[in-house]
Amino acid sequence: MPELPEVETIVRELNQQILRLKITEAILIRADMLKRTGADQRSLAAALDGCAFDYVERFGKYLLFHLDSGGKMLAHLGMTGKFVYCRADHPLDKHLCSQVFFANGWRLDHIDVRRFGRLELYDQGEEIPTLTQLGVDPLSSSFNGKALKPLIYARNGKKRRQRAIHTLLLDQSLLAGVGNIYASEALFLAGIQPEKSAARLKTADLKRLAAGLREILQSALEYGGTTVSDFRRVDDKPGNFRDRLYVYDRTGEACRRCQTPIQRVRVGGRSVFFCPKCQK
DNA sequence: CTTGTGCCCTGCCAGC
DNA sequence: TGCTGGCAGGGCACAA
Numbered sequence: 001m002p003e004l005p006e007v008e009t010i011v012r013e014l015n016q017q018i019l020r021l022k023i024t025e026a027i028l029i030r031a032d033m034l035k036r037t038g039a040d041q042r043s044l045a046a047a048l049d050g051c052a053f054d055y056v057e058r059f060g061k062y063l064l065f066h067l068d069s070g071g072k073m074l075a076h077l078g079m080t081g082k083f084v085y086c087r088a089d090h091p092l093d094k095h096l097c098s099q100v101f102f103a104n105g106w107r108l109d110h111i112d113v114r115r116f117g118r119l120e121l122y123d124q125g126e127e128i129p130t131l132t133q134l135g136v137d138p139l140s141s142s143f144n145g146k147a148l149k150p151l152i153y154a155r156n157g158k159k160r161r162q163r164a165i166h167t168l169l170l171d172q173s174l175l176a177g178v179g180n181i182y183a184s185e186a187l188f189l190a191g192i193q194p195e196k197s198a199a200r201l202k203t204a205d206l207k208r209l210a211a212g213l214r215e216i217l218q219s220a221l222e223y224g225g226t227t228v229s230d231f232r233r234v235d236d237k238p239g240n241f242r243d244r245l246y247v248y249d250r251t252g253e254a255c256r257r258c259q260t261p262i263q264r265v266r267v268g269g270r271s272v273f274f275c276p277k278c279q280k
Numbered sequence: 281c282t283t284g285t286g287c288c289c290t291g292c293c294a295g296c
Numbered sequence: 297t298g299c300t301g302g303c304a305g306g307g308c309a310c311a312a
Contacts, residue, residue, distance in 0.1 A: 001305075061306080079305055080290085095290085114289045116306060155281075163283075172307080179306075229291095269285085270305070 060176030078116025
């Protein structure tokens, strides 16, 4: 599942490979992937044909493609989405959702098995509400323990949140880009039990949690992201961070720090992994 | 406002 | 062997 490091990996690769290439044709194959009202099968071609991408940006787990027309294409990869840049005659994937053909004889495929992902088109100057609602980005320079305070205090006032800290880490309006894998990993690095109520966290816990988030996201990025099953880079190759995970998907395996078997629990309907000895 | 639930969708796997 | 049911999950709509 593409989270912050995986999306950042893709964005960097796209910026190296597809900028300023003239788009000869864009085809929407799965019309239901284009989510905004009024969008139909022809909308993608209408927005992209004859243009070129100026640059691609990441906001949390979203990719924002800037067109030289001033228009923008917002993409989310959901659970199983990927962008693959390949020669125009490369075989078609069974789960192809859209294609962008370039004048250099290559194409960019958007492929998504479960179709939890989405594309949205925006005109020049149009506001993108999806992005303005996102919380702080854990790789931004200003990110620290203080930036995590919205996780433990309700939006208006001093009332403390009672929910499990793991659940709050997944809330994109509080913290943008963290998903199930890195929430588990960061809580391990911070030594915090994932079911612990946010109300019981202290300033020192938030400081360790912020440091843990930065560390795990930064190192995952250096390894091109984590592939559990579906994530692929733009060249269709997997990321290399899976072997370095501390707890995620390691039920029963030895903790890398104390050898205690890693446990799996359900928190807020999600599978969460932790070391019962290292995390309190 | 907060919090919880079910839905979207397909591949995979256990069980018969 | 081949079918079936359950499970997985990010984001969103909706309910309480």
